[in-house]
Every structure is written in C-alpha cells, then in structure tokens.
Amino acid sequence: MPDRSNGYSVIGKRQPKLDGPLKTTGRSQFTDDIALPGMLYGKIVRSPVARGRIISIDTGKAERLAGVKAVITYQDCPGLMVGPDEQLLCREFVNYIGAEVAAVAAVDEDTAAEAAELISVEYEKLEAVFSLEKALAEGAPVICEGRKNNCADEFEIDVGDVDKAFSEAEHVRVDEYKLNHNHNCYAEHHVVVADHSLPGKLSVWTPNQSPLFVQKGLAALLGFSVSDVRIFNLNTGGSFSSRGGPRNHHYIAALLSRKAMRPVKIFCAADEEFLMPRDSGEHKYTVKIGVMKNGKLKAIEVVSLFDCGAHWNSILTGVFRGFSNVLAMNYRYDAMRRLGKIVYTNNPPNIGHHGGEIRQLNLVAEAELDLIAQDIGIDPLALRYQNAWEQGDTTIAGVHYGSCGLKECMEKAAKSSGWKKKQGKLPPYKGIGIGCGGIFSGGKSGMKDHDTGSAMVRIGEDGKIFLDIGFSDMGQGSHTTMAMIAAETLGIAAGDVTVIAGDTNLVPYDVTGSSQRGTFVVGNAVKAACLDARNQLAEGASKKLGVAAAQLVFRDRKVFPRKTPAKAISFQSVVSSLLHSDEGRHVMGRGFYNSPTKSREIWVSSLAFSFGAQIAEVEVNPETGVVKLIRMTVAHDVGRVINPLGMEGQLDSQVFGGMGQLLTEECIMEKGLILNPSPLDYKLPRPFEVPEVERIFVESNDPDGPFGAKEGGEGPIVCTVAIANAVSNAVGYPIKEYPITPERVLHALREKENKQETKA
C-alpha cells in the first residue's frame, strides 16, 4: 500500500534505486568496459621533476616501436591552453611532478607503456617551491610567468561595517588553522575513450558529473561545434566535486585519436591516479570572531591562504569568492569579511573535493565558534542556537530564506544525542562536539550565469514513461529521485519510469551535476515536464469523464474527478485513447527550470538553502592518539525527503567522507611528490571504524522546491566539523590542524601539558 502519511503516493516512500539490478549484476557499463573496434590504448608521459626546463624531447624510439600508432607532444597542439596558465602538453617548462609532457597510442596497454618509457625527455632542474611561505617569500622563483609573488588570485569581500562590528564586540578572538593536502580516491579511476576517427565529429566516454562542461571544453579547444562533440557519461564511479569539467587526459585522448584515426582509451593506473591534479592543497586560515558577552555574535573575518599548486583555473576563482557567503549563512553576524589569496607552488594542481571550500571554510569558522563559546562561558550549542537564522530571514549577504530548519536540526540532534547530559560532563578523553552548516541548492555565480536544468517526458502506450534528462547520477541516486518526482506528478509508480541519460545526443540541456542542484533545479524541471504532459492527458480525460480538467486527480495509475474517485479510469486508458484518436496524439512533455534569482557578482545566489546540525561523540586514546568515532547524530533540513532510502545513504556517505577528511586522509607530501599514492597507504576509514549514525530528517517544506525538497548531497558533509570539535573537546585542548591524525592528537596533549606546567 502506498504511504499516504504525507499525502503523496510516491514521494517519501523507500524506493530502491532503479539501476540497482544493473549495478548489482555487473551489467552496468563504466567507461573502462567500452571496447570499440580498432581501439588503441594511450599512455601519458609525465614529468618526474617538480620544476624544470625541457631541453629536449626525443620520441624517435617510441615512434619506431612496432604497434605504436601515434605519438604527440606540444608540437601537435601548439598554443592549446587548457587554463589561463597551462599549455596542454608542456612546451618549455614543467611545474609539477606528473605534468603531461607527451603521449602515445598503441595497439595494447603493454606496448603503450613500453613506448612511453622510450620517450626520452631531458630536463634542466630549476629551484622549486612547495610551501605557501616559500612561495610568498621575497625572491621566490616565479612559477607562472607574469604572476608576481606567485599570487594567482587575491580578493576581499566585506559585508556590513566589519571594523565597527569588531570594535563594538566585547570579546574578540583570533586563531590560526591549517588544512593539509588530501585526495578524492574515486573507486573508478580516471579513464577516457575518445573517438575522433570521423572528420568533424568527436565522441568521448568518460566518468564525469558535468557532461555539458566536458563537451563545451573539448569543443572550444579542439575546434568543434558543441553539438558535434558527443559525451557518453554511462556511469560514474565517484565524483566528489572534481569531475566537473574537461581534464587534460580528455584532450590528450582526443588528439591521439585524431592523429591515429582510431578510437583511443586512456586508463590511469594507480600510481598515475595520485599524480593527477587532485582535491585540495594546503589551506591556512586566520579566523577572527567578535562576540558580546551575552552571546550575540558581532562579526567574523577569515583570511585564507590556499596552495593551488602549479596551475590555477577560473573555476577555483568562482569557488573561492562564490562560497564566501558560507560565513554568514548560519548565524546573525552584523558583518563579515573574507580575504583570500591563492598561491602558486610546485605541488600538483587542485581541482576540488567533496564539500570543497564550503566544508573547509565552515570547518574553521565552526571550530572557532567553539573556542568563543568556551571563552564567554556559553554552551556551544546554545551559542549557535541563539544566533541561528530562521525561515523568512534575509541574511546580511542579502539571501532570503524561504525555508530554514537550522534551529529544528539543532533541537532534534541535541535531544537525540543526549547533549545536555553529556556536554561538559564526560570523563577524560571522551568528547562531544557540534557542527552546523548550510549550503545552497544550485545557483548562479561567476561560473554560470544561468542554472538551467531541463527534462522531456515521453508517455508510452502502455502507460509507462521515458524521462530524458541531462543531469548525471554519480551514485547519489538522482535518477531514482527524478523518477519519483515524475511518478508523483503523473500519478504512476516510480518503477513505471525509465530514465534516459548519459548521452548528450539524446538528452536535453543541463548545466552541471554540481552545486547540489539536482533535486531542487532538475527536480523542478522534471516536474514541469510532467505537468506539461499531465495537462495534455487531463484534456483527454476530461472529455472521457465529463469533468473539467482542473478537477482531475492523477494517482496510483488512475485518473479520477477529485470529488468522485469511484469514477476512476486507468492512466493507461487515457494515454491510449489520446493516441488512438483522430488526432493520434503521442503525449510528450517538456520543461525546464532556472531559478529566478539574479546572478550576483561576488557569490552564488540560490533560491533555497539546506541546513544541518550534527553531534559527534568520540573517544581518544591518550597513549596512541587514535580517535574512535563512536556515534554521529545527523539532523539535516532537506526540505522534503523524496526518497528516505537514498537520503539515508547520502547522510552515511557524507559522515564517512567528512570523517576521512577530518581524521585520517592526508597526502604526505615531500618536495611535490605524494609519498602515499595508494589506498594501501592513504588512509580511508574501514567498515569497523565507521560510527553508528543516527539520521534525522527535518522537513521544512521549501516553497520553491519540487514537493518542498532541496539539496541533501553536500550540506551534511559541511556539518561533519562536529567530529573535529568533539576531538578537541575530548583532548581538552583545541586542535587546529587537520586531518586530526594520532600524531596531532598526541601533539595537542603535549601542548596542553606544557601549558598547564607553565601556568603552575
């Protein structure tokens, strides 16, 4: 029986993923499963030096090796700039270990690997810099020509009278934080198949979250009209914010294919996976918060330094500026200031990771808030609650909250975790911490002036439907969510919907599978398309039933007059009668959605924001420094839960991701080289380390969301800062460097001891 507790027949039901049978049987295709006739295998030659001048490249031996069909260097793509400061395939300089210098295509992977080794590149090593301090120091080598002091970008954003707010504050505190390098570690490695064997056409198979960006990037740089580049985005084995656009291996595969006139596959092996530009470089933050003694928050200022590695890209500019409003998203500060400087080093470039800059910025702001609470003697949860925004508020950043369940999340998480009984009352080395956060559900920014998602629905004669969407499902379950939204709108079952996606030749326009826009933006587009189809069906049914179309209800595969449900006729019969009529109408619906917010210059503007509060409970071993994460209470305001089963998985996933980023995951860097380039050494949490997770959904019913829904795919990871705060609470000393590895816990314990001795 359908669950009618929320008045819906599909929304809110536990819907197993519609692609579950394909994925559990191994039938779902990933890019590496593609084998085209005549396909060659590519291998990239990467720089072993962190900074150097290329003296010579000799490809002769590789070209003469039997089975080699193409070799390319910068000479095959002169002037092809893949970023403001990056030529595809290095010409004169290499700036990081792993930079692409040449590539080969051969009849099999072994031959390609052998040929790559036969390419001899002579380098003159140059002085390199690997830390923010050295890069910014006077007289440091200039990594990118024309960028003084290695500064890639610099910005300041002020909202309100920041100096006045700080001067009025009765207590001001400043602390410094450091975040270290980490890596995305996708289950599916970077892989691409490119086929440019036909003139004027390029087909590319690759895991990604934004087919349109990949398509447009390849078209622009390789000289195609966008529609002549076809992107197949079959399934994507993890994405986590950093598969949002074209990457160098995509261009390289296309160029190899152009030269060899055959399809080319490039699969990045494990060692390469860690050489590829990755998540996140070193961040340093100086956080300043001013507060009144009664707990009223006055102002926040965050100064950040970010190591972007050897190359800078404009997406990061958008990310850094655009996400600054996170600082004013949760609490009623009078003013906020964000200063940022992005710095070149000879580390691998950074792309972004799950939660990205939002998670990191929120992490340091929320950690600082705990210290402020301690200073003025207020419970950290009470301090947050007292200052939290509410529904109907317009923040100092000018954002209006049509829905906001932040306070309800805090209330529910506190109650369920027993916060009051535990906070400040736990035995030594046991800790409890809170973290709150919010994030936008899609939006416009410097990166994109529109946020359009679209959908088409085709109603089959048997009453089942095909839903065509350009939005990617990287595992988050969006396609199932979209099927549920379609089913609810048309009054059929989710299982009646087949989602068609993953091929840009077949699907309508969609900007990107990022910025948490799926449920809110694409969901609204799907709803619009289905309403278009429903209106056509209602017209037909209205004639059959003799009632006005507006009086008809579509539900449980039936159509009936609102007041006389007994007169119901089947959905399928309505479809059929329209088709088998003089008009012969095949019902198709179309819709698109672009939220009616204005694109702002400085940051992301969105119509809906999600909020959350999480409470973490930990135990620290004072001998080893190992942190055991015991329990996470996760409350998240997602507006409306479309699919509880999927949403639970999203919460689990983000607790896991946040836990890794905060406790264990770190690339150990030495002179631009990652010393732990394997999941054996790069520490991801294992099943027995994962805590018990209590999941609480808060449904604030957003006025603009489809059925009230908003994002749930990245907000929860932003709130996992609770884990860091719980560890500081357990240790009894603030830890300001992440991830909080056992070494850093022991270091904090030692510092605490020293401080106590000094006091005594």
Added chain:
Amino acid sequence: MKSIITLNVNGEVHEIAVNPWRTLVDVLREDLKLTGTKRACEQGACGVCTVIMDGKAILSCLALAVDCAGHSITTIESLGSSDGLHPLQQSFIDNGAVQCGFCTPGVIMTAKALLDENPNPDDTAIKEALAGTYCRCTGHIKTVEAVKKAVQAGREVK
C-alpha cells in the same frame, strides 16, 4: 610466449591463449568479455576486482591467469538469473547499499565468499570481510546492513 590454458569460469570451460604476465582480471574482462568484474588499482589495494576461486574471495588483479588454470572461478555474472536476483544482490538493492555501483560487484562477491564459508557471520565478521573492499560512497554502513539482512532472510527461508 603465449600458453594455452583452460579456465573454468562460472562452470564454463574456456581454452585461451595468454601471455604469462596477464592477470586474471584482464583475461576475464578482455578475453572473456566478463566486464562485471571491474579493474581499478591493480595492486591489491581496493578490492573492486574480487572474484571467487575455489570458494575463496581473491583479488583478480593479483592473480596471474596462468596460475588460475584448472581452478574454479566464479564472477558476478554467475549470480542471479533472468527469473530473479541472488539474495545478496536483492538485499543490496532493497537496503540502499548501491550508490555509484563501481565497487558493488566486488563487494557482493566478497560477501558471497563469506556467506558460503560462514552462513551466520556476526557483525564483526561481516565488517572484517568487507574491510578489503574500498567503497567511497556508502560509508560501509548500508553494505554491512545489506549482508546482515541477506543472512537474516536466508535464516527465515530455512
């Protein structure tokens, strides 16, 4: 030089010519077109290529195809039929244990090897068995739950 080997995969016997350095995962995927077994790290670190050989879960990226001759190999393709899925597959779907799906075949084969050997594993045994497979999406919560539920369902059937 290539050797001719006989591989028994999912009850079917294949005669294949392979170079001695080729791994089982490559031969399964490329020669036999059994692409349900995925490849990723190729260094025994991630577990996505897990298959069952003579009842034990093995990493097919670390096994040389020539060494597998004469052994009985089971891959994800042998689980379930057009009439219905294997209880583990169904449990993974029903309990939301599938996200991106890339590691899913490896996780299911690991779980199957565990249940074949120990039909009533406790939580610790399940978590330890699944610790060798790397899942970035599910946080190992619903995967563990799916195995537990499959065990419970199995008991009820009996």
